Amino acid sequence: MTRAKDISMLATLARAAALAAFVCAPVCAPGAAFAAEEERLVVAGGVLTEILYALGAQDRIVGVDTTSLHPPRALEEHPDIGYLRALSAEGVLSLAPDRVLATDAAGPADALDLIRQAGVDVEILREEPTEAGVLARIREVGALVEAEEAARALADEVAAGFAALAQARATIEAPVRVLFVLSLQNGRAMVGGAGTSADAIITLAGGENAVSGVDGYKPVTDEAIIAAAPDVILSIGRGDHALSPDDVFALPAFAMTPAAAERRLVTMDGLALLGFGPRTPQAAAELMKILHPEAVIAPVIAPLLRAEATR
Known part of the structure; x- marks a missing residue:
């Protein structure tokens, strides 16, 4: 229980620091107040980081785990919270997040529990290696960050890619x-x-x-x-x-x-x-x-990182 109280105090102090940064933002950094109003996200799961960048929501991220390898600049632009399966509650809470987005591979469970006890929402998104799972995860992340329109567009692009793959597989006679x-x-x-x-x-x-x-x-x-x-x-x-x-x-x-x-x-x-x-x-x-070099593959639509064009 003592550790939980320490975690709660750490979270309170971190949030106070974030509030102070918000108060001085209009003076210290013109235009930063608008960014400060957005939800602060810590992300545990490289695929979730990738989706957030693809949706143009990377400015809400305040920390990522070491599996966040795409785009490569994700780990350069945000603090590193450690390995997905070995998270530290103290490390996460020191970043004063409003919410943690994590895949179901994130852990350990007691660290996630301590983060919740500190009053931070922890959203666990299931990893499902299927076409439907990919599309559902894109839409779910989009809903969580209020980027539903961008998520729909991205899901449509990815779905078109899956459709092209299905057509190509139909031309393969002897699988390798x-x-x-x-x-x-x-x-x-x-x-x-x-x-x-x-x-x-x-x-x-x-x-x-x-x-x-x-x-x-x-x-x-x-x-x-x-x-x-x-x-x-x-x-x-x-x-x-x-x-x-x-x-x-x-x-x-x-x-x-x-x-x-x-x-x-x-x-x-x-x-x-x-x-x-x-x-x-x-x-x-x-x-x-x-x-299968002989397979006839229609152009697979590449879901571009929209943020790349504007940064």
């Missing part, structure tokens, strides 16, 4: 088998099975998940990798820590897969590939072109 590898630890592969965002993006791109019999993200044996017989290995880029063909195909199990013949390892931006946000149709189209 894809194995998504999240990580390699001590030579053991953590792969994406059924029910994962990796499985969903492979399907959107017209591929076939080589480990559809596995549920969730799980480590698998060498025998399972060989039996999966993937034509392509898919992973996410992590800068200097991204997997390379040498990392993957030097391992005996991967060396015995069809993918090894041409060392077919595809790495893509993690948030675009697995985030299931506004860029999902583009990520799926890019993957489809790699897996």
Whole structure:
């Protein structure tokens, strides 16, 4: 209980500081008073940050988590509240937010509870790696920040992208088998099975998940990798820590897969590939072109970050 009282006091002090900034805004920064009147948002979840920027609502953000990698300037423009799954109530409340927008992967739960006890609204938005889930999340964020018209326009653009993908998938006769590898630890592969965002993006791109019999993200044996017989290995880029063909195909199990013949390892931006946000149709189209060069893909409408044109 003592910690909760400390958190409440911290929130009160932070809000007092925010109020003081508002009072002096007309004198200290002409025009800033209008921005100060808007709700102060802390965002925990890269896909939510991406949507807010796409809606032109980034000026309401006062803090983001480390998964907020798109647009790249998001982490440069706003304080960093730490990793999505390891949030600090004190760190969040020090930014005097009116509301926290978070995906259901955010935590720990006790930190979120302390933030609520301090009187800050915490909105949890469900992560659902489906076309309907993407469109619903865009509209939900738009409603929360009173940007419904922009959200409708963005959702329409994204829906058009999904429609173009569906047409392209209909032209694919033999889906390529894809194995998504999240990580390699001590030579053991953590792969994406059924029910994962990796499985969903492979399907959107017209591929076939080589480990559809596995549920969730799980480590698998060498025998399972060989039996999966993937034509392509898919992973996410992590800068200097991204997997390379040498990392993957030097391992005996991967060396015995069809993918090894041409060392077919595809790495893509993690948030675009697995985030299931506004860029999902583009990520799926890019993957489809790699897996199925013969596929006829109509121009996929790119949901542009509207704020980019005005900043």
